[in-house]
Amino acid sequence: MSVVPTTIAPEVEAAVAGFMLTQAQMTEVVERMTKEIKMGLARDTHPRAVIKCFVSYVQDLPTGKERGKYLALDLGGSNFRVLLVDLKSNTDIDIVSKSFVIASSMLSGPGKDLFDFIANCLADFCKEQRLQGEAIPLGFTFSFPLQQQGLTKGILVTWTKGFSCEGVVGKNVVALLQEAIERRGDLKINIVAILNDTVGTLMSCAFTSRNCRIGLIVGTGSNACYVEKTVNAECFENYQTSPKPHMIINAEWGAFGDNGVLDFVRTPYDRIVDKVTPNPGKQTFEKCISGMYMGELVRLVLVDLMAKGLIFAGERSEKIQTQWNFQTSYLSDIESDSPGDFRNCSKVINQLGLVGNHVRDKLHLRYICEAVSSRSAKLCSCGLVTLINKMNINDVSVGIDGSVYRFHPRYHDLLMFHMTKLLRPGIKFELLESDDGSGKGAALIAATAVQNQASK
Numbered sequence: 001m002s003v004v005p006t007t008i009a010p011e012v013e014a015a016v017a018g019f020m021l022t023q024a025q026m027t028e029v030v031e032r033m034t035k036e037i038k039m040g041l042a043r044d045t046h047p048r049a050v051i052k053c054f055v056s057y058v059q060d061l062p063t064g065k066e067r068g069k070y071l072a073l074d075l076g077g078s079n080f081r082v083l084l085v086d087l088k089s090n091t092d093i094d095i096v097s098k099s100f101v102i103a104s105s106m107l108s109g110p111g112k113d114l115f116d117f118i119a120n121c122l123a124d125f126c127k128e129q130r131l132q133g134e135a136i137p138l139g140f141t142f143s144f145p146l147q148q149q150g151l152t153k154g155i156l157v158t159w160t161k162g163f164s165c166e167g168v169v170g171k172n173v174v175a176l177l178q179e180a181i182e183r184r185g186d187l188k189i190n191i192v193a194i195l196n197d198t199v200g201t202l203m204s205c206a207f208t209s210r211n212c213r214i215g216l217i218v219g220t221g222s223n224a225c226y227v228e229k230t231v232n233a234e235c236f237e238n239y240q241t242s243p244k245p246h247m248i249i250n251a252e253w254g255a256f257g258d259n260g261v262l263d264f265v266r267t268p269y270d271r272i273v274d275k276v277t278p279n280p281g282k283q284t285f286e287k288c289i290s291g292m293y294m295g296e297l298v299r300l301v302l303v304d305l306m307a308k309g310l311i312f313a314g315e316r317s318e319k320i321q322t323q324w325n326f327q328t329s330y331l332s333d334i335e336s337d338s339p340g341d342f343r344n345c346s347k348v349i350n351q352l353g354l355v356g357n358h359v360r361d362k363l364h365l366r367y368i369c370e371a372v373s374s375r376s377a378k379l380c381s382c383g384l385v386t387l388i389n390k391m392n393i394n395d396v397s398v399g400i401d402g403s404v405y406r407f408h409p410r411y412h413d414l415l416m417f418h419m420t421k422l423l424r425p426g427i428k429f430e431l432l433e434s435d436d437g438s439g440k441g442a443a444l445i446a447a448t449a450v451q452n453q454a455s456k
């Protein structure tokens with residue numbers, strides 16, 4: 001019987017050492033992020049802040065009594081979805097949804113084409129669901145940095161996550177959608193709210209868990225929102241006079257580090273990934289954390305070690321040399337193997353056009369994946385701890401969505417472990433997986449918006 005090696009070669013260890021954040025570095029990240037969040041909230045410093053802390057105009061958490069049928073659109077990553085959400089009770093919610101793939105050419109084409117495509121998908125869906133005649137309220141989950149000026153007005157600040165459509169930055173996205181709907185002329189749609197997916201996630205978890213105060217996404221991108229005191233949300237015009245005590249703040253934490261404050265935890269591989277994205281120099285924190293980039297980071301380490309003959313020695317593979325070819329789902333597959341077993345790992349190696357005859361190479365590949373996913377979870381923990389400390393509460397639930405959190409075998413446990421180590425003793429928290437947060441959350445915000453309109 002062959003003995004499975006368990007030790008990592010010093011050269012491999014050295015290559016990924018930069019991903020292994022220490023407790024002191026994590027504490028420093030929390031400190032720096034706290035500063036940046038305060039800058040985003042304050043009127044004077046907001047214009048130059050990197051973590052923008054946008055006002056969401058959502059001030060009411062769900063009461064649990066919201067009811068009715070709502071349409072929701074979800075645009076923010078790999079797929080575009082249209083949903084019909086029927087809030088029957090707080091435990092009985094019917095959701096019918098349809099996903100549409102956005103052609104990669106559309107990601108960088110004219111914005112008008114993107115919004116016409118969205119309106120067409122909406123029309124298809126309404127036809128299928130026989131909703132053409134009804135003006136059902138619609139909540140639009142739009143997961144890019146938005147400077148909101150009201151619940152139905154949001155100016156796109158910048159595209160992220162691979163999108164770069166022309167003619168949208170600086171425009172009110174709700175108006176662009178409304179215009180596309182009007183160009184068709186066959187739909188009666190009442191857009192009552194635009195929201196970020198983090199806000200939808202928070203709302204949907206708060207519908208059933210009263211303690212939910214944070215919404216987190218770890219999917220294609222990463223971002224979080226939290227419940228702030230209205231008086232601290234200085235960019236809200238009524239921050240001193242609003243009768244409502246709270247405001248959900250869309251942190252847009254992906255941009256943390258765009259001013260260099262995270263350089264002390266970045267690796268040379270992060271700098272290479274950044275250069276090949278459509279938004280170099282932007283979304284620094286997100287690029288260290290989210291699904292769009294984790295696979296590429298692993299690939300870059302692998303390519304580097306292969307060039308030095310330290311892994312898969314003597315093997316060549318066109319696939320591994322090609323950008324973005326190492327999917328982030330491979331990290332979940334590889335780390336799902338039980339220790340000493342390399343079944344998934346071998347499959348991935350073969351999919352990448354490699355043979356991988358040596359167990360040590362598999363061990364090393366797993367080690368690299370663990371380094372990248374652990375750093376992601378550690379940085380995310382830093383972000384969550386920053387928000388919990390900022391709210392100064394002792395008991396909190398966090399609603400979480402996104403494929404990285406959902407499918408990575410250790411992500412939840414890593415967050416629990418590192419958050420516990422970073423938080424002051426005695427603070428209770430739970431991490432809740434959000435089920436269809438964007439859709440449910442959009443419906444809940446639409447329900448509150450309709451109610452608020454009616455009571456005016």
Ligand SMILES: Nc1ncnc2c1ncn2[C@@H]1O[C@H](COP(=O)(O)OP(=O)(O)OP(=O)(O)O)[C@@H](O)[C@H]1O
Nearest residue numbers: 076077078219220221291292328329332402403407
């Ligand atoms: N099994 C998996 N393990 C880890 N990551 C995965 C897995 N499957 C997909 N991903 C990654 O998750 C990302 C997609 O995330 P998600 O499914 O949450 O959708 P999204 O709506 O596009 O993202 P976002 O919410 O950031 O807008 C992709 O980058 C993909 O590589």
